Amino acid sequence: MSKKIIKDELPENYEELKKAVNRTASWRARLDAVEELGRYNTSQVIDIMNTRLANDPVYKIQEEAYRILIDFGKDVQLPARKKFEIVKGANKVFLRVKKSLPKDHTFEEFATKLKRMRIDVYDAYEGERGLEWLENEWTNIVTNK
Structure with missing residues (x-):
């Protein structure tokens, strides 16, 4: 499935997606929000993708943020999957x-x-x-x- 990338604008529901991408109670909501935001190549979305790539405890979300950043032409590295505790403590x-x-x-x-x-x-x-x-x-x- 090919995603259409829209440049230089944010989606109308950006604030809602921004909240969803940080929702610690639902990895599925985070993944859906990352996928939807991945259609908008803006500095705000790039910041969000970099944060998800570096900090999300669910590797599927890190991988999706990585793919989006690569599609946006960013030079990023996919972090190694955590082998032990994915949430400290x-x-x-x-x-x-x-x-x-x-x-x-x-x-x-x-x-x-x-x-x-x-x-x-x-x-x-x-x-x-x-x-x-x-x-x-x-x-x-x-x-x-």
Whole structure:
């Protein structure tokens, strides 16, 4: 699918897209906003893409920002995918959530509480690694602690 790039203007819904691209509770909303903004080659959009490229915890979003910046003719490098903690201190968050639940809690209870306590952590790991990975982490915490 080829995107039409419109230069030197911002979309009418720029402010809404700017908010969505920074929404830590929804990697999907960030990705959609990045894709839509990627049609507008302006300095504001380039700044947003550079920020997503450097700082987004979900690699799919970093990759899309990278592709857009390359399409805009920018000389950028795709960062290496994080191998361990994608959100600093996440393992402590997982442990804190686990300890706050009854001993015989389920993964679903764990995931629900994690979403309530730290939607940013839940969303980043769900987007980057998937729920199966998160369930494996939960299993390791339950069996090792």
